[in-house]
Amino acid sequence: MGRAPCCDKANVKRGPWSPEEDAKLKDYIEKQGTGGNWIALPHKAGLRRCGKSCRLRWLNYLRPNIRHGDFTEEEDNIIYSLFASIGSRWSVIAAHLHGRTDNDIKNYWNTKLKKKLIATMAPPPHHHLAIGTSISPPPSSSSHYNMINSLHPYNPSISTNQPLTPHQGMMMTMMGQQQQLLYQEDMGSLVNSPNRNKLIMSHQEDSHEQSTNKGIMLLSDVRSGSSKTSTVTRVKMEHRDHHHHHHEEDERSMSSVVIEDYGMEEIKQLIGSSCTSSSNSLWFDENKTEDKFMLYY
DNA sequence: AAGCAGGGCAACCGCGAGAAT
DNA sequence: TATTCTCGCGGTTGCCCTGCT
Numbered sequence: 001m002g003r004a005p006c007c008d009k010a011n012v013k014r015g016p017w018s019p020e021e022d023a024k025l026k027d028y029i030e031k032q033g034t035g036g037n038w039i040a041l042p043h044k045a046g047l048r049r050c051g052k053s054c055r056l057r058w059l060n061y062l063r064p065n066i067r068h069g070d071f072t073e074e075e076d077n078i079i080y081s082l083f084a085s086i087g088s089r090w091s092v093i094a095a096h097l098h099g100r101t102d103n104d105i106k107n108y109w110n111t112k113l114k115k116k117l118i119a120t121m122a123p124p125p126h127h128h129l130a131i132g133t134s135i136s137p138p139p140s141s142s143s144h145y146n147m148i149n150s151l152h153p154y155n156p157s158i159s160t161n162q163p164l165t166p167h168q169g170m171m172m173t174m175m176g177q178q179q180q181l182l183y184q185e186d187m188g189s190l191v192n193s194p195n196r197n198k199l200i201m202s203h204q205e206d207s208h209e210q211s212t213n214k215g216i217m218l219l220s221d222v223r224s225g226s227s228k229t230s231t232v233t234r235v236k237m238e239h240r241d242h243h244h245h246h247h248e249e250d251e252r253s254m255s256s257v258v259i260e261d262y263g264m265e266e267i268k269q270l271i272g273s274s275c276t277s278s279s280n281s282l283w284f285d286e287n288k289t290e291d292k293f294m295l296y297y
Numbered sequence: 298a299a300g301c302a303g304g305g306c307a308a309c310c311g312c313g314a315g316a317a318t
Numbered sequence: 319t320a321t322t323c324t325c326g327c328g329g330t331t332g333c334c335c336t337g338c339t
Contacts, residue, residue, distance in 0.1 A: 107306055
């Protein structure tokens, strides 16, 4: 049985909000509150809008103390750190940035921060491939394009007692319990960064062997849909130990609670400590069976 | 000046979780 | 306990603006 639509789509207005609609919604909520029911709100407020649309408009634009644009460097660093730690959980990240909305942060990440990160991790001019498979785009948009990053469990050059640069935070996370998969287009830059240690090209079964004692993560191209906006996808993870291994779902709750009460330094330390505590974790796409990997060093 | 491409961002979509019935 | 409903979230889309040719 299908889910009933939240509103009659034929009779609701869509698209950009007019100043009059904004005023109506703002006025109503300021006087009456949301009443805990967004679905009924537009009717009560005299708006021909879907409740979800009203909620989004209020949360992202109309509610008090919203800030738009002009992210500070400190905010950038917070976003980097939190993204490195918990991934694309924008609402959690937004909770750490006063006045910012999850939508704003998401857009900011996708349009600016990600590019900034990639740009500053530009590959050195002399890197080379070790195995004769060229770095070429995936054969199709549906294929997975995995890389295995064999890194030391921690990088002694990065002290958790020192402020981390955003990139260090990202790289430390990659060396530890990072659970994000970045698109291959991003990976090309990341894996070539001066912070890398070694990347091993192999088939996936080899990767299991190589993952035993080192922090290894698979970075997969899992482009979804046809969107021109690159996004990040989470996959399942596998824990391995010497005697057995099991699968478990990537727990979305992993760090939202933990990080909630932490300041920047604590977050950084958390990221840092994670590097040593999960060096035998392997993240992978369980559907991935046959793609080639790349080796750099 | 006109056309085109790319970037930025507001808004929509669909799903999962949890509450309500 | 099962079903329905709402909320909240992340991902995606599409429009508008700007810069380039």
